[in-house]
Amino acid sequence: MEFGTSGSLSEDGIHIDMDRLKKGEVNLGTSIMAVAFKDGVILGADSRTTTGAYIANRVTDKLTRVHDTIWCCRSGSAADTQAVADIVQYQLGLFAMMNGKPPTTQTAAAIFQEICYSNKDRLSAGLIIAGWDERHGGQVYAIPLGGSLHKQPYSIGGSGSTYIYGFCDSNWKENMEEAEAVDFVKEALKEAIKWDGSSGGVIRMVVLTAKGADRHLYLPDTDYKVRHT
């Protein structure tokens, strides 16, 4: 991998390349998360898209469908993550037609990972894959910057996630009821939005269960209390 001469070496010796994004590139300075619960899995995200300090979109949808009950949360470059999600959506659609059965979350995660790993030099994409399928139930996979694949009970990502590690660690429970899990995601993202300058706008969620995909929308106008449709 090309490290270049830009960026700075921080105190602990970790090289942070501040120029990963091109000048003016649209960035999803983001708060995203996904949580497995009793009946499936929930994805959640804020809605802020920035180009530097400018908010390019305040109502972005960072939760992207790649198959009926397999979705992903996107963070990093908007262009890169959209392109990757588009490829995976095509591949999974093809898979479903050719095999006569829907793909599993694993299948999706495997395809995402292959793309992210083999193009690691060129992509800035931090993804969380979450899906429900009949055989495996709700599952969460994280694919951070280098293209590794992590199976997790729940996952948080994006710049805003740094502020909510403590919150999530103390509030997350295994096998939550749907309402409880929705509440957990909402409270976590509220904190992330509060503290992270690059996160903001509305809170979007998708609940994936045997019944399919159910979208939630919460607006800051009502302090994220009311579910809009």
Place this chain on the structure above:
Amino acid sequence: MFPELSPGPQLLPGPRRSPKADTGALATHQTSIGTGYDLANSIFSPDGRNFQVEYAVKAVENGGTSIGIRCKDGVVLAVEKVITSKLLKQSANKRIATVDRHLGVVYSGMVPDGRHFVDRSRDEARAWRDTFKTPIPTADLASRMGGYMQAYTLYQSVRPFGITAIVGGFDSELEAPVDGEVGNGPSVGAGGKNPDKKYGGPFLYMIEPSGLYWGYYGAATGKGRQAAKAELEKLDLAGTGALTLEEAVKEAARIIYVAHDDSKDKEFELEMSWISGAGGPTKGKHQEVPKALREEAERLAKKSLQDDDDEDEEKKEDDKMEE
């Protein structure tokens, strides 16, 4: 002037017949001689047959008998290896191949064609693992190899495979991780799955030279297929009281011996492999049946044949024709 195009019938030797007489003659005769329509692949005869494929089937029908049995907890593959020379080393020159950890292939017909089929099967299994990071399901391998064999019936530059292949596999009933993933989900397991549904299990497919493939409970091909099929049909393979894997191994050995019975003059060697689930003797892997079990199965097979012969002799005395 354009040179006159020569459609199939004009290539035929002998006097040209009118189309009407032509169809009439062929429909009544239905010979297995192609009379000009068998000179290349991808040429249909007027009554819709592909002679090259039919000749390939003939090659299969001369090969040593292969069978596959799908029972409730696994798959058994067996083949009758006709000994063509006393100089060949015993139990060398294996005929059953492993395609992936959980997949085995056996075939009757032209051995070099079978070897190429196995090579291609391994490539397909590998390609599936590369893209989906998970083992290829038996059904998908059968589908891909069926497609591959079908392609060899289409082009002038190739000939059909001179084999019929039997593909056996055990798709894991467990939840397999994506190859290379790290970490775990919740310790209580993923939520919202259907607990009543079972996944994976033993599967058996047979692929013919035409590319045709079906899933079977019991499959047989090669010289002794008729006798073998008759024996397979007597087994309870679909019912709930279905055969266990170990019983199936013994039946497989017996069936190969029975099928060989018609051509007793030639000596043969029995080769067998099996695949069980994760909880069974092979732990989900395709393996050769252990020597001790194979020899026990062969002993029982020989004994059963001996008993049948004795029975036949007793019967002969009071053999009455009844209706």
